[in-house]
Amino acid sequence: MAAIDFYFDFSSPYGYFAAMRIEKLAAKYEREVRWHPVLLGAIFKTTGGMPLTTIPVKGEYAMYDIVRTARFHDIPYEQPQQFPLSTQIAARAMMVVQQMHGSAKAVKFAKAVYRAYFVRGFNIADPAVIAQIATEQGIDPDVLAEEINSERIKVQLKVDVAQALARGVFGSPFFIVDSESFWGFDRFEQMEVFLRDGII
Amino acid sequence: MAAIDFYFDFSSPYGYFAAMRIEKLAAKYEREVRWHPVLLGAIFKTTGGMPLTTIPVKGEYAMYDIVRTARFHDIPYEQPQQFPLSTQIAARAMMVVQQMHGSAKAVKFAKAVYRAYFVRGFNIADPAVIAQIATEQGIDPDVLAEEINSERIKVQLKVDVAQALARGVFGSPFFIVDSESFWGFDRFEQMEVFLRDGII
Numbered sequence: 001m002a003a004i005d006f007y008f009d010f011s012s013p014y015g016y017f018a019a020m021r022i023e024k025l026a027a028k029y030e031r032e033v034r035w036h037p038v039l040l041g042a043i044f045k046t047t048g049g050m051p052l053t054t055i056p057v058k059g060e061y062a063m064y065d066i067v068r069t070a071r072f073h074d075i076p077y078e079q080p081q082q083f084p085l086s087t088q089i090a091a092r093a094m095m096v097v098q099q100m101h102g103s104a105k106a107v108k109f110a111k112a113v114y115r116a117y118f119v120r121g122f123n124i125a126d127p128a129v130i131a132q133i134a135t136e137q138g139i140d141p142d143v144l145a146e147e148i149n150s151e152r153i154k155v156q157l158k159v160d161v162a163q164a165l166a167r168g169v170f171g172s173p174f175f176i177v178d179s180e181s182f183w184g185f186d187r188f189e190q191m192e193v194f195l196r197d198g199i200i
Numbered sequence: 201m202a203a204i205d206f207y208f209d210f211s212s213p214y215g216y217f218a219a220m221r222i223e224k225l226a227a228k229y230e231r232e233v234r235w236h237p238v239l240l241g242a243i244f245k246t247t248g249g250m251p252l253t254t255i256p257v258k259g260e261y262a263m264y265d266i267v268r269t270a271r272f273h274d275i276p277y278e279q280p281q282q283f284p285l286s287t288q289i290a291a292r293a294m295m296v297v298q299q300m301h302g303s304a305k306a307v308k309f310a311k312a313v314y315r316a317y318f319v320r321g322f323n324i325a326d327p328a329v330i331a332q333i334a335t336e337q338g339i340d341p342d343v344l345a346e347e348i349n350s351e352r353i354k355v356q357l358k359v360d361v362a363q364a365l366a367r368g369v370f371g372s373p374f375f376i377v378d379s380e381s382f383w384g385f386d387r388f389e390q391m392e393v394f395l396r397d398g399i400i
Contacts, residue, residue, distance in 0.1 A: 047256045056247045057370040061383055068400060072390050170257040183261055186386040190272050200268060 003032050004195075007164050007174040009040040010087035010124060013066040013077070014185040016114045018173035020075050023107070025188060029195040031177075035107055037091035038164045039157070040084075040172055047170045051084045069185070076119045085125040089148060092157055093130050096147040097139060109137050204231050204395075207364050207374040209240040210287035210324060213266040213277070214385040216314045218373035220275050223307070225388060229395040231377075235307055237291035238364045239357070240284075240372055247370045251284045269385070276319045285325040289348060292357055293330045296347040297339060309337050 004026050008015035019035075026033045044050065053059040063079070070077035090113050098106035112133050116122040122129045127148070131141035147153055164174075168181055175182040175191060180200065182191045194200040204226050208215035219235075226233045244250065253259040263279070270277030290313050298306035312333050316322040322329045327348070331341035347353055364374075368381055375382040375391060380400065382391045394400040 047258055048250075049255070049258070050248075055249070055370075057365065057368055058247055058249070058383075061368060061370065061381060064381070065383070065387075068390065072393070072400065165257065168257060168261060170255075170261065181261060181264070183258075183265070184386075186384070187265075190268065193272070200272065 002178070003034045005034050005036060005167075005176040007036045007038050007169045007172065007176075009038055009172040010090040010110075010113055010117065011084040012040065012172035013070075013118060015172035016077075016118045017069065017073060017075055017185045018175075018188075019111060019114050021073070021185075021188065022173075022175075025192060025195070029192075031195065033107070035094070035103075035110055036160060036164060037087070037094050037110070037157075038161050038169060038172065039087060039091060041086070042158075042161050043165055043170060046165055049170065053083065076115075078119055078121055080117055080121055080123075082123050082125065085123065087124070088157070089127055089130055090124045092148045092153045093134070093144060095153055095157060095160075096144055097134075097137075100143070100147070101139065105137070105139075109133070109139065112137055202231055202378070203234045205234050205236060205367075205376040207236045207238050207369045207372065207376075209238055209372040210290040210310075210313055210317065211284040212240065212372035213270075213318060215372040216277075216318045217269065217273060217275055217385045218375075218388075219311060219314050221273070221385075221388065222373075222375075225392060225395070229392075231395065233307070235294070235303075235310055236360060236364060237287070237294050237310070237357075238361050238369060238372065239287060239291060241286070242358075242361050243365055243370060246365055249370065253283065276315075278319055278321055280317055280321055280323075282323050282325065285323065287324070288357070289327055289330055290324045292348045292353045293334070293344060295353055295357060295360075296344055297334075297337075300343070300347070301339065305337070305339075309333070309339065312337055 006022055008019060022033055052062045067077060094106055094110050097109045113124055116133050117124045127145060131145060134141045134144045167176060171183050173185060177191060177194055180194050190200055206222055208219060222233055252262045267277060294306055294310050297309045313324055316333050317324045327345060331345060334341045334344045367376060371383050373385060377391060377394055380394050390400055
């Protein structure tokens with residue numbers, strides 16, 4: 001089955017919105033979704049980007065737009081206290097879950113991490129929070145913690161982020177469908193036309 | 201009649217798309233549109249913004265997205281050679297047309313400037329091009345040129361841009377409907393719900 005590559009950062013609200021909607025869109029067009037957690041902090045070193053909400057004037061609007069967009073799409077959202085935050089541990093955790101338990105469980109875990117951050121208000125940069133989410137998902141938190149801190153996983157995430165950047169990924173959410181790239185939750189409409197017609 | 205405040209820069213492709221669509225949306229909800237040409241260059245000095253297409257990685261995507269979005273919405277678009285460019289003269293020209301000939305003619309003039317740049321490939325930073333557009337619109341180009349260079353109009357544009365920034369305008373297109381702000385051609389859908397329901 002052809003795939004949709006879905007790139008996201010765990011501290012990206014629009015990435016969270018996309019995560020809540022992409023599986024349904026993909027299923028409609030018989031696509032699988034390959035989930036790629038990335039680190040915007042690392043990507044911004046190349047692109048000169050800044051966390052959206054830290055930009056003068058634009059940042060204030062963005063905070064408002066995030067809440068309004070969640071409401072518009074009927075997606076639960078509570079602005080987290082710690083925002084944005086480091087998502088290395090969350091990203092590595094998802095990679096480990098994928099390797100140990102497969103893609104379906106990893107996607108379920110990723111959604112649980114997003115909800116923990118953007119609905120339940122947990123600090124997902126805290127290893128204890130990641131361990132708690134893992135436990136709730138029936139994943140051994142001790143094995144997970146050990147793997148998260150392994151050199152192998154750290155290196156692999158760096159490679160994954162570099163590969164994403166090489167494919168043109170500069171923000172979250174970012175989608176690549178066949179050779180077509182789409183940035184932003186705002187591009188679902190255009191992406192759907194491409195999925196349907198194979199051309200846009 | 202209640203208004204929609206529409207802020208745009210004449211070198212903004214998404215501003216051009218919005219300019220081609222906003223009157224129809226406004227008419228549907230019996231709103232008038234107040235057109236405010238602004239200078240993103242001046243605004244970016246406060247916000248630290250950069251012309252979209254000059255940002256590494258993101259810029260290349262943006263160039264592609266602009267063309268694809270024009271096609272998606274069936275709006276004629278030819279990527280200009282000079283891009284982006286200074287829009288002070290175009291903005292001042294629109295202000296002069298508004299003062300001398302009223303809003304309807306100014307809006308017609310603004311659309312002609314946008315089409316000259318994004319369809320006909322003219323360099324709208326060139327006073328001779330602005331003079332040609334004016335002539336095509338039945339506006340005396342000599343009177344216009346004189347007013348464009350008047351201290352009064354220069355100061356007024358600076359004031360207008362400062363006021364826009366004070367209202368939170370940081371990009372193009374930007375809309376303020378009653379107390380609700382919307383940034384981007386992507387927000388027409390949400391703006392329409394607000395126009396229809398008075399709440400979003």
